[in-house]
Each structure stands twice: as C-alpha cells, then as structure tokens.
Amino acid sequence: MSARAVEAPTHHALPIAGERRRTATAEPVINPFDGSTVATIGVGTQADLDDAIAAAVKAFEEFKTWPRYKRKELLLGIVARLRERRDAFVDLMIAESGKPRIYSGIEVDRAIATFTLAAEESTRFGGEVLPLDLSAATTGYTSIVQRFPIGV
Numbered sequence: 001m002s003a004r005a006v007e008a009p010t011h012h013a014l015p016i017a018g019e020r021r022r023t024a025t026a027e028p029v030i031n032p033f034d035g036s037t038v039a040t041i042g043v044g045t046q047a048d049l050d051d052a053i054a055a056a057v058k059a060f061e062e063f064k065t066w067p068r069y070k071r072k073e074l075l076l077g078i079v080a081r082l083r084e085r086r087d088a089f090v091d092l093m094i095a096e097s098g099k100p101r102i103y104s105g106i107e108v109d110r111a112i113a114t115f116t117l118a119a120e121e122s123t124r125f126g127g128e129v130l131p132l133d134l135s136a137a138t139t140g141y142t143s144i145v146q147r148f149p150i151g152v
Contacts (some may be wrong), residue, residue, distance in 0.1 A: 005066035014042045017055035032098035064149040
C-alpha cells in the first residue's frame with residue numbers, strides 16, 4: 001500500500017484594490033463533515049477594511065460612468081466564468097459547508113441566474129416619463145425619471 005501525498009491547504013489572501021494582500025493572521029476553513037482544513041483565509045485589520053472601502057469608492061467613480069452595454073458585458077462575463085467552473089464551485093461549496101451536491105449545485109445555478117438577470121436588467125433600466133398634471137398648478141408639467149448608480 002503506497003502513501004498518498006497530503007497537500008497543504010490553499011491560503012487565500014484578501015482581495016483589496018485588485019491585489020491579493022497577505023495578512024498577519026489567518027483563519028482555517030474547516031470541512032464540517034470530516035474536520036479537515038479546506039483552506040485558510042486572511043483576517044483583515046481595520047486598515048485593510050479602510051483600504052477596501054476606499055478602493056470600492058474609487059472603482060465606483062469609474063464604474064458609474066460605464067454605458068449600459070459595458071455593464072451587461074461585465075455581468076455576462078461573470079456568468080460565463082461561473083458556468084465554466086460550475087463543478088469546481090460545487091466541489092468547493094461541498095468542502096466548505098458540507099452541503100449535499102444537489103443543493104450545492106442549486107446554489108451555483110442560483111448565482112448564474114442572478115447574474116444573468118442582473119445583466120438583462122442593466123440594459124432595461126432606462127427611466128420613465130410621468131405626467132404631473134395632478135392639479136391646476138401643474139398642468140403641462142412632466143417629470144422625467146432616470147435611474148443611475150448612486151454609490152458603494
């Protein structure tokens with residue numbers, strides 16, 4: 001009988017401002033079924049949190065100017081990646097949560113459906129025109145409502 005090599009758990013650094021930041025401390029992600037360590041994740045500090053918020057605010061300033069078609073392309077790219085890696089996400093969810101395969105698959109499919117719907121809605125939201133002639137004082141007035149991103 002040969003011994004199998006045991007792989008060290010993967011460490012996941014914090015994703016902040018487009019980079020992976022290593023932290024001084026980490027927490028294990030434990031498989032609830034067998035107690036094994038699936039991975040470790042970095043534990044952020046207050047400074048990490050402040051940096052992440054600042055990066056999100058900065059990214060939003062650019063993102064809010066994107067045209068609808070570009071937002072849709074981004075969301076559909078996420079859908080494509082989720083579909084390509086569906087089995088890997090299902091396996092990871094099983095390892096991290098102990099959730100049965102069928103329910104893990106449903107969770108991934110729900111994420112795919114959510115991002116697909118968001119992509120569709122990103123080009124559908126345009127606005128509306130509302131008549132305001134509800135009284136004599138507002139006869140001839142019309143309101144134009146436009147939806148746009150307001151913040152992080």
